[in-house]
Amino acid sequence: MTIPINKDPDTEYKNEFMFGYTLKEVLCVAAAFLIIAGVTAFAYFKFNMALNVGCYFGIPLAFPVVFLGFKEWYGMSITRFISELGYERKTGELAFDADELEEYITPVTLRKK
Template identity: 30%
Template sequence: MKIDINKDFEKAFPDDLWKGFTLKQIITFAIGIIMAAGTIAALWKFMKISPITGSYIAIPVMLPICFFGIYEYQNHSLWEMWKEMRFYRTTKKLTYGAEEAPKTGRIFTMRHPAVKKKKRKKK
């Protein structure tokens, strides 16, 4: 067995639970199938639609659940990407100490400068 050292070991050899699928993927498939079965049962009971026709309606219910649970972008799930984007947007300014920074005042302070209110001109 040849193992390339330069590859990410967790990505190249994931822990598979059943037939190459991870636990997260199996849980996502199970939730999608349960939602599709619930949709088919609800359509059959309340609207008297046959299960075969209901399965065509249940597929659009199941697909987004499976997509959001399995899709990864740059090794992040969509939930992790949403948390990263939310953190990035709430972080206003990253401060650091550097030699090229001006030496006037302190870089790290707990006080914010007071903002002077502008006076309104009366017309």
């Protein structure tokens, strides 16, 4: 028996900006292209390299920008995940409550020592 359950709109459906990508993803790709173009121009004018060789030097520098725009860990973007880790270190509290401990009446929050 299959019971259809409504999907969570916040996690299932993205806010599309252009061609099915979010604004953050489009801006990260644009920034990556600007990095590649800048490295290519620098290599061309400074070292008189061919344009296609200069592009190959720019791609490894642009990859982290694209990675930050598209990758998600635990349903959060990388920047949000890093800020949550910083909050956890600063406050000493874990970012979740232990829901599996239902026998306790009061909510349980774990603390680091």
